[in-house]
Amino acid sequence: MASDSTGAPDPDTPEDLLAWARTYAGTVDIDVDLDSVDWTVSKHARRRAGACRYDPDHGVTIVLSWHSYQAHGWAEVAATVRHELVHAWEFQRFGESGHGPRFKQQADAVDAPRHCEPFADPRYLLRCRDDDCDWSARRYRASKTVTDPGRYRCGDCGDRYVVEHADSGRTWADDAGYEQVRAELGDDW
Known part of the structure; x- marks a missing residue:
């Protein structure tokens, strides 16, 4: 070796x-x-x-x-x-x-990190809508939290969050918004 x-x-x-x-x-x-x-x-x-x-x-x-x-x-x-x-x-x-x-x-x-360093770019970014909250999350696939974010809340403050399609910058806050952005992006999804 x-x-x-x-x-x-x-x-x-x-x-x-x-x-x-x-x-x-x-x-x-x-x-x-x-x-x-x-x-x-x-x-x-x-x-x-x-x-x-x-x-x-x-x-x-x-x-x-x-x-x-x-x-x-x-x-x-x-x-x-x-x-x-x-x-x-x-x-x-x-x-x-x-x-x-x-x-x-x-x-x-044992000097272990609580979370390991990501090595792939996320497909989606979740961010809290509250300007005073820094909560965010990375997602790599279209899970329920991505496709229907209106059902979920921020992990820190409990406010609603918005999802961003990382490549296009387009955002949505509910399932209808997800469907609309997906349809509009078509092959660029």
């Missing part, structure tokens, strides 16, 4: 990335039974750097994104490994995981 001039891993294949990630996971000071964690690389994931899946019958699987590694390099993968190990710790101890206070406390203890 290759290293760059600084000694950081420089894997050429997903298999090499997994080998480095497994080795690195063993150096992270967290009480996770690594022998019962499965590892895999996704060549399809384009929105998230990693994932931690849990099945009560089969245990924990950590998935790393090959595209994230190619976009951001090893330092970001190492941060993602720490993040996913916190999820694995929660799953192994509590049978559930999220990004709440327990996660945040454990993530801080």
